[in-house]
Amino acid sequence: MLRYKLLQLNKDDIAYQQKFDAFTDEHKRKTAQYISEGITFVFVTLVGAVFVYRAVRRQFRLGKAQQNFMMAVTHELKTPIAVVNLNLETLQKRKLDEGRQQHIIASTLKEAERLNDLTTNILVTSQLESGNYMPDKEKVDMSSLTNKAVSDFMHRFPNRNIRSHIDEDIFITGEKLLLQLLINNLIDNALKYSPKSNPVFVELKKTNEHAQLNVIDDGNGIADNEKRKVFQKFYRSGDEDIRKTKGTGLGLYLCKRIAETHKAKMKVTNNQPTGSIFTFEFKL
Numbered sequence: 001m002l003r004y005k006l007l008q009l010n011k012d013d014i015a016y017q018q019k020f021d022a023f024t025d026e027h028k029r030k031t032a033q034y035i036s037e038g039i040t041f042v043f044v045t046l047v048g049a050v051f052v053y054r055a056v057r058r059q060f061r062l063g064k065a066q067q068n069f070m071m072a073v074t075h076e077l078k079t080p081i082a083v084v085n086l087n088l089e090t091l092q093k094r095k096l097d098e099g100r101q102q103h104i105i106a107s108t109l110k111e112a113e114r115l116n117d118l119t120t121n122i123l124v125t126s127q128l129e130s131g132n133y134m135p136d137k138e139k140v141d142m143s144s145l146t147n148k149a150v151s152d153f154m155h156r157f158p159n160r161n162i163r164s165h166i167d168e169d170i171f172i173t174g175e176k177l178l179l180q181l182l183i184n185n186l187i188d189n190a191l192k193y194s195p196k197s198n199p200v201f202v203e204l205k206k207t208n209e210h211a212q213l214n215v216i217d218d219g220n221g222i223a224d225n226e227k228r229k230v231f232q233k234f235y236r237s238g239d240e241d242i243r244k245t246k247g248t249g250l251g252l253y254l255c256k257r258i259a260e261t262h263k264a265k266m267k268v269t270n271n272q273p274t275g276s277i278f279t280f281e282f283k284l
Contacts (some may be wrong), residue, residue: 002023002024002027005023006020009023013097015110017072022169024198028137034072037061039152050228055064062234065248067148071103074263077115077118078150079109079111080112080114080115081111081115083107083108083111084108084111084112087104087105087107087108087111088108090104090219091105093102093120099176110156113156117184117188120181121181121185121250121251121254122131122250124177124181124252124254125250125254125257126177126241128254128257128258128261129257135175135178135261136175137173137174137175138173138174138175138176139171139172139173139175139230140170140171140172140173140175140176140179141170142168142170142171142172142179142203142204142211142282143167143168143169143219143235144185145176145179145180146164146166146202146204146213147164147166148180149180149183149184149187149202150164150166150187150202152184153184153187153188155190159190159196160191160196160200161197161198161199161200162187162191162199162200162202163199163200163201163202164201164202164203165201165202165203165204165205166202166203166204167204167205170204170205170206170211171284172211172262172282172283172284173283174262174282174284175261175262176259178258179258179262181254182254182255182258182259183213185251185252185254185255186200186213186215186255186280187200189214189215189252189278190215190217190219190250190276191217193217193219193220194217194218194219194275195219196217197218198218198219198275199218200215200216200217200276201214201216201217202214202216202220202255203215203216205256205270206284207281209283209284210265210279210281210282210283210284211281211282211283211284212279212280213279213280213281213282214277214278214279215277215278216271216275216276216277216278217271217275217276218271218274218275219240219276220274220275221270221271221274221275221276222268231252231253231255231266232253233249233250233253234249234250234253235249235253236249248277255278255280258267262282263283264271264280264282264283265279265280265281266280266281267279268277
């Protein structure tokens, strides 16, 4: 169009140069306008593509995590159910001495508790996410609650070395059931991810105006880039394809939701020389 307009000009016209400059300036303005619009369009397209890519990738990751969760839950449910069935069939079909009967009954109760812990985690997580769970907060004896949790795990896992240092008379305001779940999940997680020969240490102490709960293990530890991720829903550290540790990826996520409900601070740090320290601070 610029070339066409220039051809229409009469070189003998007094205003020839003025018209020539006007056409040229207009052409430059239009060119700059089209370039800026094009760059803006490309930028918006790229930004949109990045958001779409991230959303799709997040969806794929969530889908894979949910698939792994379903597989883990299925395995976690089938194993104790199979053990309970086998134990009950043994008691039904065979006449055993008193000691053997008590051993089988204890094993059955242990698997039943495992089933109860799993279903409670799933149920409470679902209720907290949906907003249907209304915490009934009261004055809670955190010292007694932690002592009970340690005692229960020592009874359930007599072959594991579970140590504790719990200050007396530490009270906080909270939901007793949720706090019990938090302590149980932290201890259970420490037992899962540390060798059976290594100790797990549970500590409850007062620091300024807070009650500080520390659960310490001597496992392989958690990489720095995974320390935040371990509290994500369904997330489990390590390679999913070769992992041997049992679990569903809900325990630490539930701990995070419970901490948020109680406005508690939480962090995970490295234990020396190996392992992890999970710390939760509640206002006294």
